[in-house]
Amino acid sequence: MTKIAKLNTELAILNSKLSEIEKYFLSFDIQRVRNLEAHVVDRLINRSVSDRLARQKDRKAAEVFFRNVTSKDLMRIKTKTFGKRLFFLGAFVGARYHKRRFDYDQDIEPFFVSREDAVRRKYEYTQRLKNLREQLNDLDRVGFGGLFSSKPSKHQYDKKRKELENSISYLGKEPTFTDKFLSDEEYLRQICKLAHQFSNEIQTIDSRIKHLKKETTELNKQEKYDLKMAKAAAFDNETRKHAKTIKSKITKQLNCPYCGVPIKGSSHLDHIHPVSKGGLNVAENLVDCCATCNLKKSDKGVFQFCKEQGFDYQKVCERLLNLGKHV
8 A cells, every 4th residue: 555545544534533523513503503693702702801802803703603604613613713712701811811821621611601500690699789789778877977977988988889889780780691591501502512522632633634635745746746757767768769779870070069079989979958858859959979078968958068168168059050950
């Protein structure tokens, strides 16, 4: 089995694992998931401590996410730009602000409101409001006094009254946990809990798939390049074999057209424009030369060869043109 085949096999296995995980998310009604957008935005903006710019980014990210959400998106919701805030609310934001290490694998249950939480918190709010209002009534009953009075001064009275009124007003803005709110919160919790459960595994698989695809692409490129080079080499060999068949038709030279020195011993047939660079196997591109020049020239062009050897390029070109060669 080739390396590419092994990589493709591993890719198929990893994709199969992702498909198995996705089956868990197919049980969620996509239309109902899209209807959670307003609930998610409210959760991000009103229950997550963040600045105005961050809130705008969260809102936009949520809108984009829910516009064409799929089961694959739900699988990876924790990795989205707004995912950490959605899962951990102000705890995550506060940790980032104070540059503290944050545990992304911790239980997410405490960050969601259950019906039991709603009942408990409603009772707590009621008791706190009752106590604050009693304190305000007591303050009004006592009133304020002068310099030698045991009662609070006018300044102390106004300050305490303002604090109590602000606290009462703040508690009055606490969310009302309606049936719809709790139903949406529970549905979102189920999605986030499942995504949280498989998050690390999905991220590991996604990272490995990305690496395998990159490696496969590089290997395919290399394979195409090797094939191209093999074809070029085969063509080069065929060209050189063909050159030998027409060698007898090339006029023998007494002097080498490159160096101008008399040819001693057996001469060599050289491609003026190298075959490796597209040179044709025709008489106009073949010339009889000395063995030394042919070996030194190798796959170089005439200009480069002349420059390296210190030959007069113009004279070499004239000699080749006189022999009817293409330069």
